[in-house]
Amino acid sequence: MTHIAVLGSTNMDLVAFVEKAPQRGETVTGREFRTIPGGKGANQAVAAARAGATVSMIGAVGNDSFGARLRSTLEHSGVETDHLRTTEGSSGTAHIVVDDHGGNAIVVIPGANGTVDHLVPGDEGLIATADALLLQLEIPLAAVLAGAQAARAHGVRTILTPAPAQPLLPELLAATDLLLPNEHEAAALTGRTDPRSAALALLERVPQVVVTLGAEGSLYATRDAEPVTVPAPRVTALDTTGAGDTFAGTLAVAITEGRPMPEALAWAAAAASLSVQRAGASESMPYRPEIEARYTS
Incomplete structure (x- = not known):
């Protein structure tokens, strides 16, 4: 069983389900409200654990x-x-509006996550024991950088989800093995709206890039081969909250287990396709037997 460390955020998601999201200045009536544990870091940790890894949360x-x-x-x-x-x-909170098409809009208030601006004694030792370190950008960049550099110093693979999108430090990119943006984040980082073009631009800064494309699957690019698109299963989405984190956590498991990248991406897509058919973030994430069943079906 592989070991994955996650350095990132934990939030309570305060989710309102509505037919149509309100415009600025508009009030709408929702049909349901739920409090659901989330946060990009915690979500990726749960996804990886349910997919079969030993997971530690920082x-x-x-x-x-x-x-x-x-x-x-x-x-x-x-x-x-x-x-x-x-x-x-x-604690951190995320205020989420989910519409009937499965789309969402999110406001994150960091709370305790804002205090995670450095590694504390024991964190580096934990990272050193992992097969991979998962990182996101919902905690201060100083801690993300410290985690990535600790991983690099100990030969641990780093997987960075650059969300919420923001300019990335050259030192952070230098310590990143796999950059995992969605198509909007890739565009924000490069100024290029075409995912393939954006991925190629990002390869100038990191050795591997996976751009997630929602229902269209994902695009994998590396410096020594042509980009490859891996499709996702066709499903009807109920709630896309947490789908990207499901993909990231599951992909980390597949990679550290030694699966070839196209297979790893297809396995992660199978997990994400299950998560979008359920409400919530962490609550929607599938367990390994479900992923295997969807992947082989």
């Missing part, structure tokens, strides 16, 4: 009721939380 929650539930949810999914700090104040 991050922070507040000393509020949300924090206790976030920790419990991670542990229930098999994620080790000894390096998940508890800080004074509020």
Whole structure:
């Protein structure tokens, strides 16, 4: 069983389900409200654990009721939380509106995640024991950089999801093995709206790129071969929240297990296709037997 470390955010998702998302200045009536544990870091950790890896989470929650539930949810999914700090104040929250087409709009308030601006004693040692380190951008960049550089120093593969999209430090890209943007993030990073063109531009900064394309699958690009598009299963989406994190966590498992990249991408796409048919982020993520069944069907 492979070991994956995740350095990132934990949020409580406050989700409103509506027929149509409100425009600026508009009020609409929703049909349901739910509080669902999430955060890009925690989501990727849950996805990887359910896909069959040993997973350790590095991050922070507040000393509020949300924090206790976030920790419990991670542990229930098999994620080790000894390096998940508890800080004074509020846990991170994400305020999400999901429409009837499965689309979403999100406002993230960092809370305790904002305190994760450096590694604390023990974090580097944990990273050094992992087969891969998953990173995102919902905690301060200083900690993301420190984590990536610690991984590089110990020969640990780094997989970075550049979300929310923002300019990336050259030092961070230099310590990144696989960059995993969606097509919008790839465009924001390069100024190129065509995913293939964006991926090729990103290869000037990192050795491997996977651009996720939603229902169209993913595009894999590396410096020594032509880009390859791997399709995703056709499904009707109920809620796309957390689909990218499901893909990232599952892909990390597939890669560290030694699957060839096209197969790893197809396996991750199978997991993401299951998650979008269910409501919520972490709650929607499939377990390994479900992924295997969808992948082989």
